[in-house]
Amino acid sequence: MTGQAAGFEELRDLYQEVILDHGRKPRNQFRMEVFDASARGDNPMCGDRVELFLALENGQISKASFLGRGCAISQASASLLTELVPGLTPEEARAMGARLREMAKTGARDDSTPALARLSALSGVHEFPSRVKCATLAWHALDAALDGSKEASSE
Amino acid sequence: MDAIPARLDVARLRQDFPILSTQVRGKPLVFLDSGASAQKPRAVIEAMTRCMETAYANVHRGAYHLSEVATANFEAAREAAQRFLGAATPEEIVFTRNSTEAFNLVAHSFGRALLKRGQVVLVSEMEHHANLVPWQMLRDAGLGIGLRFIRVTDAGELDLEDYARHLAQSDVGLVSVTHMSNVLGTVTPAARIARMAHEAGARVMFDGSQAAVHRAVDVRAIDADFYAFTGHKLYGPTGIGVLYGKRELLDAMPPFQGGGDMIETVTLEHSTWAAPPARFEPGTPAIIEAAGLLAAIEYVNAIGMEAIEAHERALVEHASATLAQVPGLTLLGRAQDRGGVFAFSLDVAHPHDLSTFLDRRGICVRAGRHCAEPLHARFGLEGGTSRASFGLYTTPEEIDALAEALAAARKFFA
Numbered sequence: 001m002t003g004q005a006a007g008f009e010e011l012r013d014l015y016q017e018v019i020l021d022h023g024r025k026p027r028n029q030f031r032m033e034v035f036d037a038s039a040r041g042d043n044p045m046c047g048d049r050v051e052l053f054l055a056l057e058n059g060q061i062s063k064a065s066f067l068g069r070g071c072a073i074s075q076a077s078a079s080l081l082t083e084l085v086p087g088l089t090p091e092e093a094r095a096m097g098a099r100l101r102e103m104a105k106t107g108a109r110d111d112s113t114p115a116l117a118r119l120s121a122l123s124g125v126h127e128f129p130s131r132v133k134c135a136t137l138a139w140h141a142l143d144a145a146l147d148g149s150k151e152a153s154s155e
Numbered sequence: 156m157d158a159i160p161a162r163l164d165v166a167r168l169r170q171d172f173p174i175l176s177t178q179v180r181g182k183p184l185v186f187l188d189s190g191a192s193a194q195k196p197r198a199v200i201e202a203m204t205r206c207m208e209t210a211y212a213n214v215h216r217g218a219y220h221l222s223e224v225a226t227a228n229f230e231a232a233r234e235a236a237q238r239f240l241g242a243a244t245p246e247e248i249v250f251t252r253n254s255t256e257a258f259n260l261v262a263h264s265f266g267r268a269l270l271k272r273g274q275v276v277l278v279s280e281m282e283h284h285a286n287l288v289p290w291q292m293l294r295d296a297g298l299g300i301g302l303r304f305i306r307v308t309d310a311g312e313l314d315l316e317d318y319a320r321h322l323a324q325s326d327v328g329l330v331s332v333t334h335m336s337n338v339l340g341t342v343t344p345a346a347r348i349a350r351m352a353h354e355a356g357a358r359v360m361f362d363g364s365q366a367a368v369h370r371a372v373d374v375r376a377i378d379a380d381f382y383a384f385t386g387h388k389l390y391g392p393t394g395i396g397v398l399y400g401k402r403e404l405l406d407a408m409p410p411f412q413g414g415g416d417m418i419e420t421v422t423l424e425h426s427t428w429a430a431p432p433a434r435f436e437p438g439t440p441a442i443i444e445a446a447g448l449l450a451a452i453e454y455v456n457a458i459g460m461e462a463i464e465a466h467e468r469a470l471v472e473h474a475s476a477t478l479a480q481v482p483g484l485t486l487l488g489r490a491q492d493r494g495g496v497f498a499f500s501l502d503v504a505h506p507h508d509l510s511t512f513l514d515r516r517g518i519c520v521r522a523g524r525h526c527a528e529p530l531h532a533r534f535g536l537e538g539g540t541s542r543a544s545f546g547l548y549t550t551p552e553e554i555d556a557l558a559e560a561l562a563a564a565r566k567f568f569a
Contacts, residue, residue, distance in 0.1 A: 008567065010515055011512060011567065014511065015568075020568070023508075046522065046523045046524075047537060048507075048538075070505060070507070072508045073507075128511055
């Protein structure tokens with residue numbers, strides 16, 4: 001059984017409890033009736049999909065929600081996004097997305113703020129090159145929504 | 156046919172495939188993605204090296220000994236493919252890059268020149284994109300050629316009544332369907348499909364990419380007009396595929412692409428076409444890959460396609476029983492006649508998550524929609540499935556390892 005446990009340990013770097021939790025019970029998963037920005041992100045290779053809705057108020061993102069289907073990583077990342085970006089300006093939200101892409105590339109956590117520490121749960125994809133796109137999909141959709149375009153692709 | 160095929164000595168055969176003794180993350184490789192591309196036996200690897208080391212020159216061009224040897228070897232591969240498919244003559248064998256190119260060739264050449272305005276191409280809902288997208292392009296080319304779809308039953312079989320209804324409309328010019336689904340494993344009744352097509356005045360093409368690997372194929376017994384398969388799924392190299400076409404059809408078809416080696420005479424203004432198969436093979440062909448394909452065909456012939464089929468039938472039986480025991484697992488398709496391809500979904504895990512989990516145990520399966528998006532939509536599985544597919548080297552123990560890992564994955568993700 002040690003072999004099996006070891007296998008699980010390794011996978012826990014990718015599937016940290018926060019990821020599994022958000023994957024199983026995504027937060028803010030609904031279609032926003034009134035929104036200021038929206039975009040859909042598609043990963044054509046695997047069919048992962050995230051449709052993101054943003055409400056803006058006084059130059060800040062006031063609310064975020066999403067609809068989606070796909071793997072635990074892509075859905076957990078979208079769910080985390082909807083919790084982390086409210087209260088941020090569009091520029092701050094984009095910067096957070098850039099931090100995530102950086103973490104996915106290097107595997108290094110960023111515990112400099114509580115929000116980035118939570119986002120760092122996704123840094124484990126670094127070890128799984130084919131899964132990086134899953135983690136960044138929602139954040140590509142965020143950029144597209146803020147750019148005013150309708151679609152983003154993680155390709 | 157009465158003789159019981161000898162059981163495969165799989166343990167010995169596995170030694171022919173160098174990659175099967177490698178490890179993934181310290182665990183023995185359990186390769187269950189042969190349906191996407193099969194592993195290569197040493198005979199294939201060595202044949203390609205030998206071609207380059209001892210018999211390499213361009214073919215059909217040189218009047219020197221080495222080129223003549225290279226040409227003879229290249230044509231020997233064509234003859235091997237001819238016998239492998241039961242074709243009447245080697246001229247009926249066209250080398251392509253893969254099955255996809257074979258479909259593009261037929262769509263472009265036969266489709267544009269020999270189908271008539273108002274006629275339709277009939278494909279099924281379970282086609283690989285290779286046997287769908289070229290026909291969509293033909294339909295959209297402004298030639299008045301239509302495209303319709305034969306339904307697939309809930310069991311994952313071709314709906315033959317729906318097929319008959321389409322044929323009864325008397326506008327079908329070509330039927331192009333798979334001989335074995337790359338998702339459902341369903342083997343289609345090719346001879347019956349061909350007979351029905353011919354009775355309705357239509358031509359028929361089969362996608363043999365999967366079937367030709369798992370069963371003995373006889374294009375004349377089926378009475379196929381066209382039949383395509385690809386080398387890399389048959390334990391051969393990438394970059395070479397085969398299109399079989401009946402001689403009278405190939406003779407009547409214009410070229411697909413222009414270039415050297417496919418012409419009879421060329422002036423600055425015009426060219427006349429060489430006879431098939433050269434007409435369809437412009438430019439320097441896949442010479443080294445042809446050597447590999449020849450070795451691959453000789454390899455499976457030496458084992459015997461009947462023996463391979465019997466081994467895979469046993470694996471299918473074992474997998475059907477074993478996977479059915481995995482809690483939360485749903486198998487896609489339950490055709491009566493099926494080969495060693497199993498698509499499935501697990502209730503608590505997305506195919507991608509599952510694939511990552513299995514990979515950590517050295518188990519390779521495919522995740523996604525397997526180039527068959529419409530089929531996944533047909534079964535309401537837009538998010539895709541996982542797919543395990545077998546080869547002649549697959550063992551029951553590997554299927555057991557998969558089932559065990561799936562049960563563990565369910566605990567992990569639930």
